[in-house]
Amino acid sequence: MRRYRGSVGKGPFGVGIFIALIVLFGFFGMIFSESPSMAAEKKVIVQAMNRDPDILDTMKAAWYSDALIYLHDRLVSRDYNFGYRPGLATSWDVSEDGLMWTFHLKKEVKFHDGTPFTAKDVKWTIDTIKDPKTASPFAGDLKAIDQVKIIDDYTVQMTLKYPFPNLLFNLSNTASGIQKAGCYDEYGEDYGIKTVIGTGPFMFKEWVRGDRIVLVKNPHYNWGPEWMSNQGPPLFDELVIRTIPEESSRIMELLTGGVHVLRDVPPLQVDKLKNNPEINIFTEQSTKLGYLAYACDKKPFDDVLVRRAINHAVDRETIVKYIFSGYATPAYGYLPQALKDEYLEESEELGYKYDPAKAKELLAKAGFPDGFETTLSAENDSTSKRLAEVLQAQLAEIGIRAKIQLFDSASYVAMLKAGQQDLFVRLYSWPNADILDWFLLSSQFPYPNHSRWCDPKTDELINSAATAPTWEERAEKYKEVQRYLIEQAVWCPIYIPDMMLAVRKEVKNFKIHPWMIQYSDGIDIETK
Structure with a gap:
């Protein structure tokens, strides 16, 4: 009797059995290794934004995407x-x-x-x-x-x-x-579009224009700021920043879990989201300011009487109540109250109260007893559109007949750069008084000085403030700047929105930061 020993390396049947076993176990191994229940699930946090950047390059960007903070x-x-x-x-x-x-x-x-x-x-x-x-x-x-x-x-x-x-x-x-x-010499025109190199907690993966920016965690990151609870790599794998222009679509994605974080919650949606057990709302004083501006180098807006009339025509209290459901504060000055050192406390006292009769009187003195026709431009998001409609009605009360023009974000910027604006709605977000340098110095004309305000005294006041030797002197000088801007009615300040973020409950350890979400600081997501 021939005995077959344990060696499968000899004989045709041994080889066949060995191969069969390899195939069989390989098959089952493949099944188990690829099973979603067995594999570690990738942790992804999705944040929604209403606009897409022009470029992912901190040096050249006109608008800074959140992605740049983390790269x-x-x-x-x-x-x-x-x-x-x-x-x-x-x-x-x-x-x-x-x-x-x-x-x-x-x-x-x-x-x-x-x-x-x-x-x-x-x-x-x-x-x-x-x-x-x-x-x-x-x-x-x-x-x-x-x-x-x-x-x-x-x-x-x-x-x-x-x-x-x-x-x-x-x-x-x-x-x-x-x-x-x-990096410019190394990557050429691809830099800021297909390639971004930083030292941040997240690394660039891809940018699909108009759709999403995908960042992946930097596994080697261990030099986070000492004040953070986590100074090493982020706790989740990917951060996806989706561009969703439509407000209703952003809300729907948040409710259904397609989006986990909504950074700017539409005021009219806050109460609805607050009652949803799947959503947490975080609220804090913001460093934003919404205003109505005008091309100050064009008639009739080159006349201070017309600019003051427009300021008196705007009912800020009504706008805050009905457009922002009370989640905002009326603005009379050029900086938000959150900038405690630099904010001008007497802004409301010096500013222009709602007074249609006074507005008509000023228009008559300026030579427009019957008002005039103009255009009112705004971005085509729901809040800006509603604000434009209310402003249109309020201006009509004093005889200013404004035709509304709506633009997407990119077209809006292009229109302002081309100097085609008359009246237009804007919102800035910036935690420092030097935002006034950015928008109102003559050297910034024609953009970002979209108000087209080229004024030697403004330049003198701002430059004096910006070069003050101490922070305290600087703050006081910027208050002088604000007094002068209110007097000249360079803008029509309207509201300071509350900072409101909506975050799904599966996002863990979320902390609100006065500037930007610190995703690398221990924030995580619970996967199903």
């Missing part, structure tokens, strides 16, 4: 109390005269492609922003910096032209995200 670190970070704290810089020293700032940098930090972060990246980023060839909208914010000098790989020195107490604020902004030195 890039900055030298300076801001904690939950809006205090300035170390970021990529571990510390900084300032000379007695305020003209020399020395930043000491973190070591062992790497860009997403593995390149070590050093002082050369800081110098290249700031020099490139300031270079006129870059045409960065942020260049003016760094004009106080005269020179950036590399002391060694982890020390960089900035020499200022004049004392500038707002430097830390500017270096903590989205636009100051540190880029990899030479």
Whole structure:
């Protein structure tokens, strides 16, 4: 009798049985390995936005996508109390005269492609922003910096032209995200569209224009700010920022779970969402301001009497009540109250109260006893559209007959850049008085100075405030700027919306930050 031993490497039947077993176990292994119940499910958080960026490049962007916050670190970070704290810089020293700032940098930090972060990246980023060839909208914010000098790989020195107490604020902004030195030469026209390289907690995966931006967690990240509870990699795998222009669609996606975080909750939807057990609403004072503006270099808006008439024609209380369901505050000045140091306390006292009779009187003095015809432009989202309709009716009461024109976000910006505006609705979001520099300095004409306000006295007042040697003096000088702007009725301030975020309950450890959601700070999502 022939016995077959345990060796399957010999004999035709042994080989056949061996192969069969491999195929069989391989088949079952494939089934189990690919089974959703057996595999670790990818953790994804989806945030909805109402608009898409023009480019994902902090230096060139006209509007900063949230994605840029998470792709890039900055030298300076801001904690939950809006205090300035170390970021990529571990510390900084300032000379007695305020003209020399020395930043000491973190070591062992790497860009997403593995390149070590050093002082050369800081110098290249700031020099490139300031270079006129870059045409960065942020260049003016760094004009106080005269020179950036590399002391060694982890020390960089900035020499200022004049004392500038707002430097830390500017270096903590989205636009100051540190880029990899030479990234433009390395990636060419693809940079900011198909490639983005930072040191942030998330890495760029893809951008499908008009649809979504996909970021994946940086598994090597371990240099988060010290004030965060989590300084390592994010706890979830992907952050998807979806562009959903329609308000109703954003709400529906939130309710059905297609979106987990809605950063700007439409006021009329708040009560509905509050009653939904699947949704949490987070509310805080915002650094936003909504206003009606006009092309100040065009007739009849070049006349201060007409601008004052328009300010008296607007019933802010009614707008806050019916358009924003009370989730806003009437605005009479040019900064929100959240900017405690810089806000002008007497804004309401100096501002223009609702007074149609006074408005008609001013129009008559300006030579328009029967009013005039004009256009009123707004973005085509539901809140802006409703606001435009209410403003149209209120202006009609004093004889200003405004035809409404609605635009998508990209077309709206293009229209303003082309100088085609008459009356138009705007909303800004910015936690610093230098927003007035951005929109109202003559050097910013024609865009972002979309009010087309080129005024030597405004320039003088703003420049004096921006170059004040101390923060306290700076704040007081910006109050002078605000008094003058109210007197000249350069804008018609209307409302300050509450900051409201809607977050699905499966998102865990969510914390509201006065500037931007800190997704890397322990936020997680519970998967089913």
